[in-house]
Each structure stands twice: as structure tokens, then as C-alpha cells.
Amino acid sequence: MSLIHESAAELGRLMAAGEVSAVEVAQAHLDRIAEVEPKVHAFLHVDPEAVLVQARAVDERRAAGEELGPLAGVPIAHKDVFTTVDMPTTAGSKILEGWRPPYDATVTRRLREAGLVILGKTNLDEFAMGSSTENSAYGPTHNPWDLSRIPGGSSGGASASVAAYQAPLSTGTDTGGSIRQPAAVTGIVGMKPTYGGSSRYGLIAFASSLDTPGPFARTVLDAALLHEAFSGHDPMDSTSIAKPVPPVVEAARQADVAGLRVGVVKEFGGEGYQPGVLARFREAVDLLESLGAKVVEVSCPSFEYALPAYYLIAPSECSSNLARFDAMRYGLRVGDDGTRSAEEVMALTRAAGFGPEVKRRIMLGTYALSSGYYDAYYGSAQKVRTLIARDFDAAFHQVDVLVSPTTPTTAFPIGERADDPMAMYLADLCTIPSNLAGNAAISVPCGLADEDGLPVGLQIMAPVLGDDRCYRVGAAVEKAFESRWGGPLLKEAPAL
Amino acid sequence: MSTTTFMPYDEALARFEPVLGLETHVELGTASKMFCGCPTAFGAPPNTQVCPVCLALPGSLPVANATAIESTIRIGLALNCSIAEWCRFARKNYFYPDMPKNYQISQYDEPLCVDGYLDVEVEGTTVRIGIERVHLEEDTGKSTHVGGSTGRIQGADHSIVDYNRAGIPLVEIVTKPIPGTDRLAPEVARAYVTELRELMRTLGVSDVRMEEGSLRCDVNVSLMPRGSAEWGTRTETKNVNSLRSVERSVRSEIERQAAILADGGRIIQETRHFHEDTGFTTSGRSKEEAQDYRYFPEPDLVPIAPDPAWVAGLKAGLPELPSVRRKRLQAEWGVSDLDMAAMHNADAIGLVEATVAAGAPAADARKWWMGELARRANEGGVALAELPITPAQVARVTELVASGALNDKLARQVLEGVLAGEGAPDEVVAARGLQIVNDEGALSAIIDEVIAANADAAEKIRGGKIAAVGALVGGVMKASRGKADAGRARALILEKLGVSE
Numbered sequence: 003m004s005l006i007h008e009s010a011a012e013l014g015r016l017m018a019a020g021e022v023s024a025v026e027v028a029q030a031h032l033d034r035i036a037e038v039e040p041k042v043h044a045f046l047h048v049d050p051e052a053v054l055v056q057a058r059a060v061d062e063r064r065a066a067g068e069e070l071g072p073l074a075g076v077p078i079a080h081k082d083v084f085t086t087v088d089m090p091t092t093a094g095s096k097i098l099e100g101w102r103p104p105y106d107a108t109v110t111r112r113l114r115e116a117g118l119v120i121l122g123k124t125n126l127d128e129f130a131m132g133s134s135t136e137n138s139a140y141g142p143t144h145n146p147w148d149l150s151r152i153p154g155g156s157s158g159g160a161s162a163s164v165a166a167y168q169a170p171l172s173t174g175t176d177t178g179g180s181i182r183q184p185a186a187v188t189g190i191v192g193m194k195p196t197y198g199g200s201s202r203y204g205l206i207a208f209a210s211s212l213d214t215p216g217p218f219a220r221t222v223l224d225a226a227l228l229h230e231a232f233s234g235h236d237p238m239d240s241t242s243i244a245k246p247v248p249p250v251v252e253a254a255r256q257a258d259v260a261g262l263r264v265g266v267v268k269e270f271g272g273e274g275y276q277p278g279v280l281a282r283f284r285e286a287v288d289l290l291e292s293l294g295a296k297v298v299e300v301s302c303p304s305f306e307y308a309l310p311a312y313y314l315i316a317p318s319e320c321s322s323n324l325a326r327f328d329a330m331r332y333g334l335r336v337g338d339d340g341t342r343s344a345e346e347v348m349a350l351t352r353a354a355g356f357g358p359e360v361k362r363r364i365m366l367g368t369y370a371l372s373s374g375y376y377d378a379y380y381g382s383a384q385k386v387r388t389l390i391a392r393d394f395d396a397a398f399h400q401v402d403v404l405v406s407p408t409t410p411t412t413a414f415p416i417g418e419r420a421d422d423p424m425a426m427y428l429a430d431l432c433t434i435p436s437n438l439a440g441n442a443a444i445s446v447p448c449g450l451a452d453e454d455g456l457p458v459g460l461q462i463m464a465p466v467l468g469d470d471r472c473y474r475v476g477a478a479v480e481k482a483f484e485s486r487w488g489g490p491l492l493k494e495a496p497a498l
Numbered sequence: 499m500s501t502t503t504f505m506p507y508d509e510a511l512a513r514f515e516p517v518l519g520l521e522t523h524v525e526l527g528t529a530s531k532m533f534c535g536c537p538t539a540f541g542a543p544p545n546t547q548v549c550p551v552c553l554a555l556p557g558s559l560p561v562a563n564a565t566a567i568e569s570t571i572r573i574g575l576a577l578n579c580s581i582a583e584w585c586r587f588a589r590k591n592y593f594y595p596d597m598p599k600n601y602q603i604s605q606y607d608e609p610l611c612v613d614g615y616l617d618v619e620v621e622g623t624t625v626r627i628g629i630e631r632v633h634l635e636e637d638t639g640k641s642t643h644v645g646g647s648t649g650r651i652q653g654a655d656h657s658i659v660d661y662n663r664a665g666i667p668l669v670e671i672v673t674k675p676i677p678g679t680d681r682l683a684p685e686v687a688r689a690y691v692t693e694l695r696e697l698m699r700t701l702g703v704s705d706v707r708m709e710e711g712s713l714r715c716d717v718n719v720s721l722m723p724r725g726s727a728e729w730g731t732r733t734e735t736k737n738v739n740s741l742r743s744v745e746r747s748v749r750s751e752i753e754r755q756a757a758i759l760a761d762g763g764r765i766i767q768e769t770r771h772f773h774e775d776t777g778f779t780t781s782g783r784s785k786e787e788a789q790d791y792r793y794f795p796e797p798d799l800v801p802i803a804p805d806p807a808w809v810a811g812l813k814a815g816l817p818e819l820p821s822v823r824r825k826r827l828q829a830e831w832g833v834s835d836l837d838m839a840a841m842h843n844a845d846a847i848g849l850v851e852a853t854v855a856a857g858a859p860a861a862d863a864r865k866w867w868m869g870e871l872a873r874r875a876n877e878g879g880v881a882l883a884e885l886p887i888t889p890a891q892v893a894r895v896t897e898l899v900a901s902g903a904l905n906d907k908l909a910r911q912v913l914e915g916v917l918a919g920e921g922a923p924d925e926v927v928a929a930r931g932l933q934i935v936n937d938e939g940a941l942s943a944i945i946d947e948v949i950a951a952n953a954d955a956a957e958k959i960r961g962g963k964i965a966a967v968g969a970l971v972g973g974v975m976k977a978s979r980g981k982a983d984a985g986r987a988r989a990l991i992l993e994k995l996g997v998s999e
Contacts, residue, residue: 101556103555103557105550202557203558206556207556207557211797237561240562321591322591322601325591325600326554326598327556331553344657368792371794372790372792376792380794
């Protein structure tokens with residue numbers, strides 16, 4: 003097997019054993035990027051020289067006898083919404099084109115501390131707003147399974163890079179499903195940790211109360227290793243939880259569900275769901291039962307209000323978060339010809355710098371927060387949020403984890419939903435409740451839909467700080483499916 | 499611009515009753531900013547005390563300053579407020595170049611402290627000012643508008659922004675509407691700000707320098723016709739940067755509004771700017787096209803939930819508050835209300851207290867600070883506390899007088915020497931040779947000379963006309979250039995002339 007097909011855990015082991023160097027591993031991935039990137043367009047920035055410098059540094063640390071973590075030397079693709087001092091950071095927006103942050107995000111810093119080699123910055127929907135990566139100001143990313151289709155979003159560059167073997171690991175952020183949905187439609191693993199379990203410092207904000215950094219990988223164990231590497235309390239983020247990271251790696255290795263109570267969310271299924279997605283989902287539930295889990299149906303009646311509540315809360319927060327992009331201190335500046343006022347330059351810059359979806363959400367949010375509308379919109383949405391959290395609480399009294407399809411359909415063709423925001427928003431129907439409640443949720447592959455042969459994801463939801471349960475169940479599903487399929491699902495993907 | 503007309507104050511007060519409201523912003527003297535670790539020192543070169551957080555770089559997040567929260571709660575407690583058991587910061591959204599995030603982290607419907615009061619004394623009566631709320635927020639950067647005539651953004655050529663101030667913790671203290679002050683409204687407003695300033699100093703939470711902007715005041719004024727119970731439309735005057743301006747702006751606004759109302763006009767609810775040079779206010783932006791700040795709870799920060807036991811501890815640990823202290827000192831010093839008020843107005847209480855603490859009798863300490871030193875401060879146009887003399891030095895002067903080493907006239911010269919930078923009182927005494935002549939030999943020789951030179955007067959005294967001794971004592975004082983102890987000189991003269999009283 004070539005280096006690019008190895009798991010992160012295996013690459014880490016090979017490097018620790020001295021069988022391969024970090025430079026060799028990095029070079030293999032740089033070669034792969036050079037080969038397939040013109041087709042996939044997963045990256046917004048790759049600097050091969052800088053990558054090799056990082057890899058050499060890891061090799062030198064190892065040669066000097068330094069004790070390194072399990073992921074030291076492993077390459078990673080980093081979502082271009084985390085600040086990086088040595089690479090531009092755009093959030094997929096023209097308004098930040100060419101901006102070089104003077105500081106590293108906490109996630110970035112922890113990747114570096116763990117010895118991960120950052121290959122580059124991945125494409126995303128502008129400011130992480132979208133479910134297809136079509137909203138990137140720098141062009142869409144293509145799904146390695148079918149280049150005419152979307153790789154999910156907003157972390158579409160992140161999912162595509164891992165599915166296309168450009169990187170064994172990548173970072174993502176999940177505000178309404180932006181990790182789980184791309185993972186599902188590209189046949190890989192994507193985890194949204196408990197809100198506050200991973201630091202938002204240096205993550206360019208979309209919706210502060212929802213944004214959650216998380217890992218992408220091709221195996222559940224790899225995702226857990228990365229999760230552990232960059233998560234944990236950060237004093238720079240007030241909403242970060244001051245508790246130890248749940249034992250996610252141990253759980254991923256445990257990989258058994260015997261005696262575990264699994265709840266199937268009654269509300270997710272039926273109209274609007276692709277039959278092939280539902281079929282694969284039912285298979286996954288049967289599989290869990292065959293592995294010794296006790297499966298019951300659970301009702302979460304408030305979940306049907308999650309999507310509208312989300313599309314009030316997230317735009318409200320974003321309308322305020324994105325106010326800082328005003329041409330005054332950094333980023334794009336338009337119309338500053340010495341005759342215009344600061345206010346006019348701000349308006350011209352924002353008109354030119356933001357794409358249509360970002361503008362739509364800023365306007366939605368501005369409206370929802372307006373005097374006289376606040377209670378009806380933002381206020382009501384917050385109440386729904388409380389009800390959803392209560393539904394979860396009640397459910398987790400009955401069961402250890404909840405399961406659902408990750409997304410109602412497989413990857414749709416690029417352009418299909420570009421002019422239909424509502425259809426696009428439905429991609430996050432099943433993922434949004436966990437963002438509103440802040441609990442942990444993972445997506446793992448559960449097969450290919452019969453209609454289109456495209457990957458389907460199984461979502462496993464666990465309580466707040468129950469992240470380890472996601473990994474435990476996810477790893478059990480992965481193990482059982484791979485033995486049934488004779489290997490990982492990605493093996494079925496066409497060669498690029 | 500139309501000319502503003504004013505109604506004479508007395509007439510305005512005869513027809514209308516003012517209602518006041520004051521919003522005061524106090525920059526806390528914390529070592530670091532409200533939401534980041536940047537230093538807060540005043541006067542640093544522009545944009546040197548900044549970081550990703552206070553510049554609102556993408557991705558940066560605020561972390562609340564615990565000391566600022568504690569200071570705000572202490573202010574609330576000192577103002578007799580209730581302290582929230584749970585409250586949140588809120589975002590106040592509006593675009594302005596000196597506001598890096600284009601929203602200010604403030605508090606909206608959940609302030610830290612609510613419903614308190616502050617008692618102030620005006621012309622011998624106590625006025626209780628209700629406190630609506632005390633909340634914590636962050637300051638903006640400082641814009642300087644270059645090239646215009648007014649220093650405001652309208653008409654400016656360009657503007658520059660210093661973000662050093664952006665993110666400095668700011669406490670906003672809002673009074674309830676203050677009716678019933680009648681013609682004393684300007685004085686009440688001033689007394690309130692004075693008292694608040696003293697309270698901040700006592701708490702040690704801010705240096706409250708109005709000229710540096712660490713205490714800023716917005717003054718709301720409305721008028722209602724006498725006999726009416728319905729409050730009028732108010733205006734909010736900003737840029738009121740001294741105690742005197744607080745008083746003047748209220749007076750000027752009463753006179754302006756009264757003229758408009760008497761003429762059948764209506765008051766526009768607006769922000770007005772006070773001008774130190776003219777003492778008038780001019781119209782700013784109108785609040786009728788009010789901004790919608792779209793407040794919502796700040797999602798980047800967790801709620802503040804002060805432990806009631808901790809708050810109780812803060813309350814117990816409050817220092818003696820200024821009004822309580824004044825009452826205690828007045829009793830200790832045995833001075834009249836009038837004298838106490840005079841000391842208060844002159845900002846002399848602390849100086850007198852320190853002088854007493856350094857060993858001076860209260861009456862003497864008060865005499866010097868409120869007499870000679872107040873006169874000097876007045877002449878120099880400086881505050882008493884800014885005179886280059888310490889309470890310990892004043893105490894030493896009173897000690898020298900009490901011991902007989904100086905008389906009042908010499909003591910004034912010693913103070914003058916200290917103020918002139920000639921050193922401590924003892925150094926001035928030595929350098930200027932101001933010691934009273936109490937060397938009996940020297941004094942005796944001077945007296946002999948004076949008796950010899952004034953034989954006629956001496957003869958009269960010998961003849962029993964003791965009143966004539968004054969001339970000889972005067973001669974002795976003159977010959978000694980004021981350094982003789984006049985009482986001792988008189989006794990010696992009489993003795994030498996063989997006369998007894």
C-alpha cells in the first residue's frame with residue numbers, strides 16, 4: 003500500500019519506528035495533491051516548500067530523541083477558516099483575499115505542537131455558510147466520488163482532500179452540519195465535538211454559539227486521534243469547557259456496542275429522504291442490533307423546528323460577527339479614492355467583498371434582531387433551542403446514543419441547488435439539532451445508495467461531553483461494515 | 499444656523515421645572531483591558547497597546563476581565579444597588595470606524611447592578627439621587643478628525659483612529675430621572691458628579707480624570723411647565739468634560755429649552771454637544787431617527803453569576819464611603835456645616851485629614867489649607883492638591899508655630915519657601931533665617947538699642963504709661979526683621995524699664 007492510502011495512525015507508527023520519514027510522507031501527499039488537485043480543487047493554498055520545512059523539523063525533533071505524539075509528522079489539510087501566521091487565511095471570501103493573520107488559532111497551534119504537518123488551507127463555503135462549497139469565492143470543490151457533484155459543505159475542501167487521499171486528516175468546523183454532511187457525502191468520518199470541547203479562538207466566526215471545530219479522517223480511530231490532539235480547554239475562548247477531553251481514542255479502540263441502548267429518531271425519515279439513504283440507514287440500525295445493541299425508537303418532537311430556529315439564530319449571530327469586515331483595519335478596501343466617507347467605503351467594500359449567500363444571511367440576521375422583531379424571531383428561536391435541548395435530555399435518559407441518517411440525500415450535482423436556498427438548507431436537516439443543543443455527533447460511512455452509488459452517512463449523536471460514545475459506536479459500525487464489505491467504503495470510489 | 503435664544507435663568511425657573519438625568523462613564527483603572535491582556539496606560543503612542551482581540555481581527559475572542567467585574571460590583575454596592583445573581587453581556591451593534599468589531603460589548607436588559615441611590619449635599623440639604631443601573635462595557639477607540647474647523651467628523655479632511663483606548667473597561671452609571679431640584683438643578687448635577695468622582699477614588703477603581711476622559715458625563719435635561727405632572731422631551735448633552743461644565747451645561751440647556759417652549763416650540767429629542775469656550779450646547783445627531791442597536795446576548799462570553807457570598811464579602815470589605823467619612827471628620831474636627839462644605843468644595847478634606855494625621859491640630863490644618871494655601875492655589879489657578887506642598891510639611895509648619903519657633907507671619911514665609919521649591923519647612927527656616935529670636939542675649943541687645951533710640955517713649959513708660967510699650971515692641975520687631983517673639987520682647991522691655999503691669 004502506498005503512503006497516501008495509509009491511515010494517520012499507521013503513518014504515525016511507521017514514522018515512530020523509523021521506517022519512513024516525515025519528509026517522505028509529506029512528499030507523497032504533495033505529489034498526490036499535484037496529481038489530483040486540478041480535478042478536485044480542495045485547496046486554496048499549498049506551499050510545498052513550507053510543507054517540507056515543517057516535515058524536516060519533525061524529523062529533526064525525532065532524530066534529537068524528542069518524545070513525540072502519535073500524529074507527529076502526519077500531514078493534515080487545514081480548513082481555511084482557522085488563522086495561520088504562515089499562510090493566508092480567507093474564510094473563502096474575497097473580503098479577506100491575501101490577508102495574513104498575525105496570530106495562530108488555538109487549533110492551529112495545537113496541530114503544530116502535536117507535530118502535524120500542515121499541507122495547506124482547504125476550500126469552504128464563504129465564511130462557512132453553505133452545504134456544498136459552491137459559495138466559495140474561489141470556485142467549488144468537486145466530490146472525488148463524482149467530480150460533477152458537491153463534496154458537501156461548508157467543509158467541502160476538507161472532506162474532498164481526505165476522500166481524495168490528498169491528506170489522511172483534515173480539520174473542519176461544524177455550525178449546522180458542516181463537518182458531518184461533507185463527511186457523509188464523501189464516504190469518510192467527520193465528528194462534531196461537544197460545543198466548547200474544541201477552541202474557537204482563531205476560528206473566523208460564523209455563528210458563535212454554534213461553531214465547533216472538529217476532525218475529518220478516513221477511520222474512526224484517526225478522527226479520535228486528531229480530536230484528542232487539538233481539543234480541550236482554552237483560556238482564550240470563554241465558552242471552552244474547563245474539563246478533560248472525553249476518552250475518545252480509548253473509545254475508538256473499544257469499538258463495541260454490546261448492551262448499549264441505541265435510539266432511532268422517529269422524526270428523521272420519510273418524505274424528502276432519498277430511498278437509498280433510508281435503506282442504508284436501516285441496514286446500519288440492523289447491524290447495530292446484530293452487534294448486541296438494544297435499539298428503540300425515540301421521539302424528539304421539537305426537532306422539526308430546528309431548521310427554522312437555526313436559520314434565525316445563525317444569521318443573527320453572523321450579521322453581528324461579520325460587521326468587523328469594514329475595510330478599516332484589514333482585508334479588501336473598495337472605493338477609497340479620497341472623496342468618499344468611511345461609511346461609503348465600508349458599504350462599497352462589503353457590497354463587493356461578500357458573496358450572495360453571505361449577504362442573504364447578514365440581511366436575514368439584521369432583520370431578525372431588529373427592534374420590534376427580536377422577540378418574534380430571535381427570541382422564539384432561542385426558546386425552540388431550549389426545547390430541542392430538552393428533547394435530547396429526555397432521549398438520553400432512555401438511550402445512550404441516538405442515530406439518524408446524516409443527511410437526507412447523497413451528494414447532489416454542482417449547480418442543482420445553487421438557486422434554491424431552501425433546498426440547500428435541507429441538507430442540514432438532521433445535523434442541526436446537535437448544533438442547537440451543543441451535544442456531540444459523528445458521521446460514519448454506512449454504504450452506497452442504490453440509486454446513484456454514492457456514499458451514505460450514519461449519524462451517531464451522544465450527550466454533551468459524551469463524545470467518546472460517538473467514537474465507540476462509530477468504530478463498532480466501521481469494524482462490522484468493513485468486514486462485511488471486505489475493506490473501507492472508499493475502496494469503492496473511482497480512481498481519480 | 500439659526501441663532502439660539504435663551505430665557506434668563508430666573509424667568510425660566512419661574513415658568514418651568516427641570517428634570518435631570520445623568521449618565522456617567524467611568525474608565526476603570528484595571529491593569530489590562532476588558533476583554534484582552536493589553537495594558538491600559540494613558541498617553542502611550544497611538545496603536546501600541548493593541549492585539550488581535552481589541553483590534554477585532556478575524557477569529558479573535560473576548561475573555562472578560564474578572565477585576566473589572568469585581569470593581570463594577572463594588573461600585574454598585576457603594577451606590578446601594580442590588581447585584582444581579584445572573585446576567586449577561588450583550589452586543590450593541592452599530593458601525594463606526596473607532597469601534598473595531600462594529601459592535602460594542604455592553605450590557606442591555608441584564609445589568610450587573612440595579613436600583614440604588616447616592617446622597618449628595620447641596621446648600622446644606624441632602625438630595626437623594628436614584629441610580630437606575632450600573633453596567634460594564636468596553637470603551638471605543640479614539641477618533642481624531644483632521645482638517646475641519648470643529649474637530650468633528652463633519653467637514654473633516656480625514657480622520658485617524660487610535661485603538662489604544664478600544665476595549666478599556668468602562669462602567670456606565672445611569673441615574674433615575676431627578677425631578678424636584680428646582681433652581682438648584684445645575685448645582686445638584688455638579689454635586690452628583692463630584693460625589694461620584696470621590697466615591698470612585700475612595701473605592702480605588704479609577705483615577706477619574708475628567709480631562710483625560712476617564713470620567714465622562716452625559717447630561718439629560720427636560721423641562722415641564724410649573725404645575726404640570728408630565729415630563730417634557732429631554733435632550734442629552736455630551737462632551738461635558740469638567741465639573742464646572744456639568745453645572746454650566748444644565749443651566750444653559752434650561753435657558754435654551756425654556757425660550758423654545760415659551761415661544762410655543764417643541765424640544766427635539768437629540769444629542770447635543772457642550773462647548774467649553776462658549777458654555778452653550780449645539781445640536782448633534784437627532785435621536786428621533788434613532789439607531790436600532792439590535793442588542794442580543796453576547797454569545798462569545800459566558801453569563802456572569804456572582805456568588806452571593808462573595809458579593810457579601812465585597813460589601814463588607816468596602817472602604818468608608820465619602821459621605822460617611824465627611825460626617826465622621828466633621829464631628830472629630832468640630833467644624834460647622836458651612837466650614838465642612840467649604841472644605842468639600844475646595845477639595846481640601848483629604849488634605850486636612852492627612853495634615854491632622856501628620857500631627858497637626860485640626861483647626862490649624864484647616865486654617866492653613868483653607869487660608870493661605872487656598873489663596874495661593876487660587877492665584878495660581880491650580881487645585882489645592884496640586885500645590886507642591888505635602889500635608890506633612892503643613893503639619894510641620896503648624897508644629898513650629900505651636901512651639902513658638904515661628905509666628906504666623908514667619909510661617910507664611912515658610913510656606914512660600916516650600917511652594918517655591920526651596921525645600922522642606924526646616925530647610926526654608928534655616929536657609930531664610932526665619933527662626934524667631936528667642937536668644938535672650940540677642941533680644942536684650944536689640945531692646946537696649948531700641949530703648950536708647952526711643953528715649954522719650956521709654957520715659958513715658960517709666961512714668962506709668964504702659965500703652966506706649968507698643969511702639970517699642972514695634973521697634974524691636976522691625977530691628978529683628980520680624981523674627982523676635984513679640985510677647986517676650988514686651989516683657990523684657992517692661993522689665994528693663996522697671997515697670998510691672
